[in-house]
Amino acid sequence: MQGSSGFFIQFMRLAGPYWHSEDKAAIRKATLALIVLTIVQIAIAVIITEWSAALFDALEQRSMSGLLKQVGLLLLIFAASMTATALHLNVKRYLQIGWRDWLTKRVTGRWMIKGRHYQVTHIQTAEHDNPDGRIAEDVRIATENAIGLLHSLFYNLLLLISFTKILWTLSGVVKLDLGFIVIPIYGHLVWIALIYAAGASVLGWWIGQPLIKATDIKQTTEANFRYGLVKARENSQAIALIHGEASEKKHFSTLFQDIVGAYNRQTHAWTYILIFTSGYSVLSMAFPVLVSAPRYIWGTITLGALMQSVQAFRHMASALSWPVDNMAGVAQWRASADRVLSLVQALDDLEDEIVRPDPHRIVLEKTDQPVLHFENLCISRLDGIVCAANVNDEIKAGERVLIAGNAFTGSKLFKAIAGLWPWGTGRIELPDDEYLFFMPPRPYLPTGTLREAICYPSACEDFSPSLLEDTLELAGLKELVEQLDQVDNWEKALPREQQQRLGVVRLLLQQPKWIFMEMAFDSLGSEGEVEMMKLISQKLPDAALLTISHEPKAEMFHQRRIVL
Template sequence: MFYPNAENHPMGSSGFFIQFIRIAGPYWHSENKATIRKQTLALIALTIVQMFIAVIITEWSAALFDALEQRSMSGLFKQIGLLVLIFAASMTATAIHLTVKRRLQIGWRAWLTDHVTSRWMNKGRHYQVTHIQTAEHDNPDSRIAEDIRIATEDGIALFHSLFYSLLVLISFIEILWTLSGVVTLDLGFIEMPIYGHLVWVALIYAAGASALGWLIGQPLSKTTNIRQTVEANFRFGLVKARESSLAIALIQGEPHEKKHFQTLFQGIIDAYDRQTRAWAHILLFTSGYSVLSMAVPVLVSAPRYILGTITLGALMQSAQSFQHVASALSWPVDNMAIVAQWRASVERVLSLIQALDDLEDEIVRPDPHRIVLKKTDEPVLRFENLCISRLDGIVCASQINDEIRAGERVLIAGNAFTGSKLFKAIAGLWPWGEGRIELPDDDYIFFMPPRPYLPTGTLREAICYPSPSDDFSPAMIKDMLELVGLQELIEQLDQVDNWEKALPREQQQRLGVVRLLLQRPKWILSEMAFDSLDSEGEIAMMKLICQMLPEASMLTISNEPKAETFHQRRIVL
C-alpha cells in the first residue's frame, strides 16, 4: 500500500518527507507512467535550458557593457541582434515549460484526487470514518478539493524552483569563481591571497540570511495550518446552514445561526491576525534582504573596477552572477511562505489518508468485538448471537438470533435507534459489536432511509439513482409517479434542480417509493421511510409496496401503529 502507515503520523516532522514520497511516488508508476515520465523529463530538460539562457544573458550583459565602455557602435548592434535571439529562445522555452508543468500538475492532482476519493467513497468508509477517534480528518471535502490542489501544484512548482536553483548555483559559482580572480589581503605582517572571494562572500551572505530567515519564518507553518482549518470550518458551517435552510426558517433559528457564523468567522480573524504577524516578520526580513542583494555585489566588486583591474562588463557580470548565486542559496527564505502552505496542505491530506488507514486496519483486524458479515447461498437473512454496541462499548442490543426468509415481512419494534444500527450493520457500515450476520449472496438489498438521497441534476436522474435513467422507460417512470400520487412532477422530469431543497420531505419520501418500485429488489430495509406522511399516506405507501412487490422480503422500522398489519411478525430490540 502506498499510503502512510499508522506508526508515522503525518503531523509529526519525522518521516514527513517519507510519507510525502509515498503519496508522490506511485503517480510516476501508474498506468500512464510512460507519458508522465516523458513530461517529467521534458520539465527537467526545459529547466536546464532556462538555466543556460540565464548564463547566456549574463555573458551578453558583460559584452554589452564592454561595448558601451568602448563606445563601439558595431558591438552595440551585434548585442542587439543577439538579444533578439535570446528573447525568442527565452519566450519559447518559458511557454513550453509552463505548458508541460501545468499538465504534470493537473495530471498528478487528478490521479491523487481519484485515489483518495476512491478510498473515501468506498463501502461506506466516508460514513464510518466520522465515527473513529484517530488522525485529524475533519472537512474531508476541503482536504480533497483544496489541499490536494496545493499539495500537487505547489509541490511541482517547488521542485522546479529548487532544481533550477541548484543548477544556477552550480553554474554561476563557477562563473563567479572565475570572475573573482585572486584578491590579496594585506594584513600588514603578511599578504594572504584569496581565491574566489565573491563566491565566499555570496555563500556567507546567503547562508546567514537563510538561517536567520528560516528561524523568523518558523511560526508561519503553524499559523497557516490553523487558518486553513478554521476557513474549512467556516465553509462547512455555511454549507450545513444552506442544507438545513427550511428547518432553520421554520423554527426561526436565524439569530442563532448568525451568532454561530460570527463565532466561526472570529476564529478566522484570530488565525488571520496570527498569520499576518508571522508573515510580517518574514516580509520585514526579506524586503531588507532584497535591497541588500542588489547593492552588495556591486559594492564588493566596485574597488576592482575603480582600480582598473576589471572592465565595466566584468563588473556587471560579477554583480549578476553574485545575485544568481545569492538567490539560489536563498531559496529557503524566498519560498518559506509557499513551503509552509504546501506542508500544511500535505499534512491535511496525509491526516485524511491516515484516518482511512486506521479505519481499514480496525475493520480488518481480527477482533471478537466486531460484527462478521458472511454471504450465503440461501435466500435468508440470518442473525447469529448478534450483539450491537456503541462506539464506547456500551451494548445496545444483545443475543439476537433470528432469520428472515425470502418473502417474509418483519417489523422491527422497540428502540428505533438500535434498529437503525441494525440496518447499518447489515449494510456493513456498523462493525462495532459481536456475532454474525449472514446475507443472501446474489440478492440486492434496498435500503430506504428517512430521507432518500436526491442528487442534483434532472428529476429523472434523481429518481433512477443509482442506476442510469436510460435503464427505465419514460412511461414506466410516469406510471410510478402516478401510483405514489406525484403526477404533478411528471412535467418536471427533465428539469435540473437541487431536489433536496426544491421538494418538501413528504414528496421526497414518496419519490423513495418510486425508486423502490423501479429497482424491484428482493430485499427491502425501510427505516422510518414515511415518517413525514400522515397515517393514511404511510399506510397507502406500505400497501402499494406489498401489492407491487409481493415476493420481496421486508424489514421495517416505523412508528405507525397500523404498520403491523402489513407484516407477518416482529422482532423487538
C-alpha cells in the first residue's frame, strides 16, 4: 500500500474530475448547498448552547417568563434543525449517488472496451482480481464514504472553530498562584480540551492502525468468496453432470475459512479500538463537568455558564476526536479506494503495454484490400513460449480456409486477429471497414428476452420478426419461436446444442463478410455440424470463412487448409 499523500493524489486524479464533468453546474450547486447547510447546522449547534445557558439561568432564577421564552425559542430551533437536517441528507445523497454513477461509468468504460476486460486477466502487474466486486462494491464505498468523511471533517473543523471561541470566552482568566508569582492563564478550558482530545486522538490512531490492513484483507476475501459462488452458479450444469458438489462445497469452505480468519483479525484489531473509545466516551461525559464545576462552586460563573462551558467543551473535544471516531470509516474507504485504483492501474499498465512500440508484440494494421494477410506472424504464450512461428499467408475475400493442427494455437490466432492477443511478433493486415464475426464454442446469450439475446449486439428493431422466425426455422429451432419474448437466463435454460444453433441464427442475421468459427458446432455431432456448414455455405456464399474444427467432414466445405 502506497503512502497516504500519493494515494490521495491518485484517487483525486481518478475521481476528482467529477466536479468538472458535463453536469458540473448542478454538481457544484449541490456541493455549495451542502457547505451552506453544514454552516447552518453549526449555527444551530451554537444557538443551542446559548439557549441552554439561558434556560439554566432562568431555572436558577426561578423565572417562569424566562422559561416560557426559552420554550418558544426551542420550537423555532426544533423546526430549523429538522429542515436543515432533511435538506442536508438529500443533498449529500444526491452527490454520493451522482459521484458513484460517474465513477462507475468511468471505470467500466476503461474495463469494458476493446477486449481489455479479457486481456487484463493475463497480465501480472497491479492487483486486479474480482473486477466485478471492485466496480460494484468498492466504487460505492470509495465515493459514498469519501463524501461522508469529508463532510464530517468539514463539520468538525467548523465545530472546532466556533466552540473554541465560545470556550475561550467562557474560560475567562484563571490565576495560578505559585507563592512567589501569580501566573494568569487565559482560556484554560481550551488548553485542557486540546491536550485531552489530542492525546486521545494520537493514542487512538496508533491503536487503530492494524484495522486498515485487516479491513483490506477482509474485503479481498469477501470478494473471492462471492466470485467462487458466482462461478459455481454459472457452471452449475457442468458441476451437476459430473457430481462435483462435494468438491465445490469443500472449495466454498476453504474460501469462507479465509473470511473467518480475516474477520477474526479485524475483530482483534477492532477490539482494542472499542476498548479505548468506550472508555473515552465514558470519561468525556464526566470530565467537562469536573473541570468546570470548581468555578461554579466558587460562584464565579452561573449555572447557565457552567452548562454552556460543558457543552462547548464536549463539542470541541468531539471535533478534535474526529480521527479516532472515524478510524473504521477511513480504513474501509482506504481499502476500497485502493482496490479501485489497483484495477485502474492494471488497465493503465495493460494500455501502456499494448500501445508501446515493442518488437515482441503483434502489429495489427488496416489495409484497403479485401484480404487478411499474415506476415512473419509468431504467436507466443505469456511465458514467452512460441505456439506458432513464421506464419505467412493471405486469405482473400470469399475464401474458405480450415485451420488445422493445434486447436489451442488456432484459438490464439483468432484472438490475435480480434486484437485480444498481442503477445508475439509479426504483422496482421485486416480488411478495412469489414465486420469480422467470431463464433466461439458457446455464443454469449445475455439475460433478457430470447429475441434480444439472439439479436445481440444489435437491436431487435434491426431485424423484422418474420426474418427472425424464418432464420430460427432454417437452423432447426422452430420450437423456440414461441419463446422469443420470454425472459430467462438462456445460457442456463437452453442446452448447448440449441445455443450453438442460435449462434448460426445470429450469424445469418448479421450477414458478415468475414467469419471465424472456433469449434462452433462441437455439440451437434457429425450430421448436425455438416447441416450447419451447408446452411452457412448456401446463405453466405460470398463470405470468407476460417474454421477450427475436429470434424473430418468439415474439410469438404473449405478450399484449403493452414496447419498450425
